Amino acid sequence: MPLIVQKFGGSxxxxxxxxxxxxxxxxxxxxxxxxVVVVVSAMxxxxxxxxxxxxxxxxxxxxxxxxxxxxxxxQVTIALMAMVLETMGQAAVSFTGGQIGMETDExxxxxxxxxxxxxxxxTALAAGKVAVVAGFQGVTPEGDITTLGRGGSDTTAVAVAAxxxxxxxxxxxxxxxxxxxxxxxxxxxxxxxxxxxxxMLEMASLGAKVMHDRSVKFGAMYKMPxxxxxxxxxxxxxxxxxxxxxxxxxxxxGVALKQNLGRxxxxxxxxxxGVAARVFAGLxxxxxxVDDIIQTVTGDGKATMSFTVEQADLAxxxxxxxxxxxxxxxxxxxxxxxxxxVSAVGVGIRSHAASAAVMFRALAEAGVNIAxxxxxxxxxxxxxxxxxxxxxxxxxxxxxxxGSEQEGIIKRD
Amino acid sequence: MPLIVQKFGGSxxxxxxxxxxxxxxxxxxxxxxxxVVVVVSAMxxxxxxxxxxxxxxxxxxxxxxxxxxxxxxxQVTIALMAMVLETMGQAAVSFTGGQIGMETDExxxxxxxxxxxxxxxxTALAAGKVAVVAGFQGVTPEGDITTLGRGGSDTTAVAVAAxxxxxxxxxxxxxxxxxxxxxxxxxxxxxxxxxxxxxMLEMASLGAKVMHDRSVKFGAMYKMPxxxxxxxxxxxxxxxxxxxxxxxxxxxxGVALKQNLGRxxxxxxxxxxGVAARVFAGLxxxxxxVDDIIQTVTGDGKATMSFTVEQADLAxxxxxxxxxxxxxxxxxxxxxxxxxxVSAVGVGIRSHAASAAVMFRALAEAGVNIAxxxxxxxxxxxxxxxxxxxxxxxxxxxxxxxGSEQEGIIKRD
Numbered sequence: 001m002p003l004i005v006q007k008f009g010g011s012x013x014x015x016x017x018x019x020x021x022x023x024x025x026x027x028x029x030x031x032x033x034x035x036v037v038v039v040v041s042a043m044x045x046x047x048x049x050x051x052x053x054x055x056x057x058x059x060x061x062x063x064x065x066x067x068x069x070x071x072x073x074x075q076v077t078i079a080l081m082a083m084v085l086e087t088m089g090q091a092a093v094s095f096t097g098g099q100i101g102m103e104t105d106e107x108x109x110x111x112x113x114x115x116x117x118x119x120x121x122x123t124a125l126a127a128g129k130v131a132v133v134a135g136f137q138g139v140t141p142e143g144d145i146t147t148l149g150r151g152g153s154d155t156t157a158v159a160v161a162a163x164x165x166x167x168x169x170x171x172x173x174x175x176x177x178x179x180x181x182x183x184x185x186x187x188x189x190x191x192x193x194x195x196x197x198x199x200m201l202e203m204a205s206l207g208a209k210v211m212h213d214r215s216v217k218f219g220a221m222y223k224m225p226x227x228x229x230x231x232x233x234x235x236x237x238x239x240x241x242x243x244x245x246x247x248x249x250x251x252x253x254g255v256a257l258k259q260n261l262g263r264x265x266x267x268x269x270x271x272x273x274g275v276a277a278r279v280f281a282g283l284x285x286x287x288x289x290v291d292d293i294i295q296t297v298t299g300d301g302k303a304t305m306s307f308t309v310e311q312a313d314l315a316x317x318x319x320x321x322x323x324x325x326x327x328x329x330x331x332x333x334x335x336x337x338x339x340x341x342v343s344a345v346g347v348g349i350r351s352h353a354a355s356a357a358v359m360f361r362a363l364a365e366a367g368v369n370i371a372x373x374x375x376x377x378x379x380x381x382x383x384x385x386x387x388x389x390x391x392x393x394x395x396x397x398x399x400x401x402x403g404s405e406q407e408g409i410i411k412r413d
Numbered sequence: 414m415p416l417i418v419q420k421f422g423g424s425x426x427x428x429x430x431x432x433x434x435x436x437x438x439x440x441x442x443x444x445x446x447x448x449v450v451v452v453v454s455a456m457x458x459x460x461x462x463x464x465x466x467x468x469x470x471x472x473x474x475x476x477x478x479x480x481x482x483x484x485x486x487x488q489v490t491i492a493l494m495a496m497v498l499e500t501m502g503q504a505a506v507s508f509t510g511g512q513i514g515m516e517t518d519e520x521x522x523x524x525x526x527x528x529x530x531x532x533x534x535x536t537a538l539a540a541g542k543v544a545v546v547a548g549f550q551g552v553t554p555e556g557d558i559t560t561l562g563r564g565g566s567d568t569t570a571v572a573v574a575a576x577x578x579x580x581x582x583x584x585x586x587x588x589x590x591x592x593x594x595x596x597x598x599x600x601x602x603x604x605x606x607x608x609x610x611x612x613m614l615e616m617a618s619l620g621a622k623v624m625h626d627r628s629v630k631f632g633a634m635y636k637m638p639x640x641x642x643x644x645x646x647x648x649x650x651x652x653x654x655x656x657x658x659x660x661x662x663x664x665x666x667g668v669a670l671k672q673n674l675g676r677x678x679x680x681x682x683x684x685x686x687g688v689a690a691r692v693f694a695g696l697x698x699x700x701x702x703v704d705d706i707i708q709t710v711t712g713d714g715k716a717t718m719s720f721t722v723e724q725a726d727l728a729x730x731x732x733x734x735x736x737x738x739x740x741x742x743x744x745x746x747x748x749x750x751x752x753x754x755v756s757a758v759g760v761g762i763r764s765h766a767a768s769a770a771v772m773f774r775a776l777a778e779a780g781v782n783i784a785x786x787x788x789x790x791x792x793x794x795x796x797x798x799x800x801x802x803x804x805x806x807x808x809x810x811x812x813x814x815x816g817s818e819q820e821g822i823i824k825r826d
Binding site: 016050057059062064065069075078079084087093096099145 | 477499
């Protein structure tokens with residue numbers, strides 16, 4: 001019997017009526033003769049309300065107790081989903097993370113999955129039941145409840161699908177798939193039928209908020225096709241799969257825009273081994289997330305180091321930099337605000353050096369000045385002024401011919 | 414180190430401020446050098462809200478899913494309580510029923526406790542932590558979450574106290590102890606310093622709503638002193654303990670009033686072995702709770718059987734009776750509404766036959782007509798018309814001299 005794992009996010013299960021609509025998607029698969037495991041998040045704003053309660057109790061609650069608290073959200077949803085399925089004549093049984101042996105390490109609030117024991121799930125499925133599993137949560141070997149952090153329920157779904165060797169993992173969400181660009185910014189953005197795990201990871205890290213990268217990495221590791229679909233629309237969505245399984249091969253998959261970046265430039269830092277390592281280790285210790293890094297050597301035994309950070313982290317960065325530069329024996333910091341990053345992603349980047357030229361020409365024609373450039377195997381990014389972000393995204397999207405040509409929409413502004 | 418188990422009910426932990434006040438009671442015991450385990454219920458109306466959600470999902474939800482849902486209520490409270498204790502400088506760690514091995518049978522929604530594995534509790538206590546335990550919930554050997562039904566959190570507290578061989582189990586509630594009578598009806602009712610398990614069981618079954626009888630039975634079984642105290646008042650409360658440990662010996666412990674009773678009389682039923690068993694088994698099958706039973710033999714091979722039931726059960730009882738009388742081969746049913754029961758409880762009942770005379774004289778002087786009389790080792794009950802209930806309670810309370818004489822309150826109306 002083919003086996004499908006379906007995951008419904010918080011906004012899809014925000015109330016009992018919405019849970020009922022999700023349950024209909026489950027019944028569709030059952031009618032096709034498929035076994036189904038359903039993974040659900042906490043209902044709507046439940047997690048937020050629990051966080052408010054926690055903050056009333058303790059300004060800095062322990063992570064273990066926070067996980068104990070937050071994991072109740074998903075537990076409520078699984079019980080209600082199982083109850084709803086029963087009213088529709090479908091036998092169902094709910095399981096907490098602990099009950100399906102979703103074993104994690106002890107990193108409360110951002111635990112990593114170590115193992116999944118699918119015995120109880122297999123028994124339920126063999127009995128013709130739909131198994132309803134709490135997303136986002138696991139349990140340590142000692143029996144403490146953990147949560148998986150951001151994107152946790154997606155990760156649960158992919159991990160359960162991988163452990164059960166399911167045929168597919170459907171992620172139902174409030175968007176109907178992965179687009180060549182954010183359709184709110186680029187009106188002729190087109191939905192992708194398929195995207196490779198690698199391209200999806202780049203798109204996710206570049207600001208496309210469809211899926212958290214952890215679950216995509218899990219999918220890639222276990223070669224589990226992930227089907228991103230809208231909860232309440234019959235659209236086909238987007239299948240995230242291996243490059244070799246993609247039906248449509250695209251040189252450039254899509255373009256992405258990451259907003260609210262600041263840029264730090266360190267000039268005249270000593271050009272000696274270990275300097276970069278000490279700088280970035282120091283930033284990590286201060287909980288500052290560094291995005292792209294560029295280093296150039298000026299030839300006089302000194303180097304220039306530049307990197308982008310979240311705008312929000314700029315406020316705290318100056319004393320950290322001063323301390324680090326003193327440690328490494330010199331250098332001047334310069335901090336600039338008001339950047340964003342436009343990127344093109346796709347396998348075409350690695351095979352065609354010309355892609356970079358296409359992108360830079362498009363930006364030039366749109367009058368966009370480029371502050372920094374970084375590239376990887378399958379992406380090119382340009383750091384630009386924040387006022388130019390949306391214009392640049394549309395220009396690059398158009399230049400790569402990603403728009404819905406069949407609909408004849410005029411590209412670029 | 415002396416060990417205390419403290420239990421706080423739902424109204425005592427209805428919000429974070431109230432949880433903080435409960436935590437202060439915990440710190441008082443810690444400052445005295447006591448180890449403390451805290452057992453909590455769900456916050457205020459949480460359980461009611463979850464039941465509303467469940468009914469939206471399914472008009473008759475499975476008991477397993479209901480327990481999965483309801484057990485989240487206590488899980489929220491334990492996390493918050495642990496967080497609050499930490500802000501007060503007291504290390505704390507929370508545990509679900511499953512995490513402390515509160516093993517039950519599989520009777521979802523009214524599970525019976527089979528075993529408690531206190532290893533994790535002992536480890537936490539040895540580390541100087543307060544252990545915060547979710548009341549009302551357990552786990553089957555297979556790992557399914559169960560709830561213990563009415564009075565469940567009290568039962569958890571007494572069971573944990575017994576398993577840990579604690580020195581005392583404090584039940585904090587919204588009354589400040591056990592009284593000689595309901596103080597809302599009998600103004601000069603006096604708080605008892607101690608009451609025996611047996612007398613408390615009689616008082617509970619007779620309508621004194623301080624503690625559910627299950628937890629008192631547990632206390633009696635394991636000889637665990639149960640201290641009933643008000644959550645937010647420093648009063649001494651009442652200690653429920655073995656008769657031999659009572660500090661004040663009272664012939665009559667208290668009087669109780671049970672309202673809303675109906676009476677069923679079955680006349681001319683065959684006086685042969687097994688008849689009563691069949692009647693009451695049939696009533697139990699129909700989920701009708703039978704209170705007192707009286708049977709008299711009329712001498713012609715026929716018997717008269719009389720029993721009281723909750724007024725609410727009268728509506729459904731007629732067809733059940735007709736069927737049962739047919740089965741046993743004869744008898745006429747008579748159903749009367751509008752009764753209540755006034756009872757006196759205490760060890761004096763068994764040693765002094767005179768107690769009955771005192772009670773009946775008091776009722777006669779108050780102009781109360783007695784419909785039925787039943788007695789046990791330590792109680793005398795009179796079934797009377799419902800309009801006479803409160804007057805009768807005050808009369809009997811006064812006749813046994815239970816009032817607060819030192820305060821000179823005039824007894825009886």
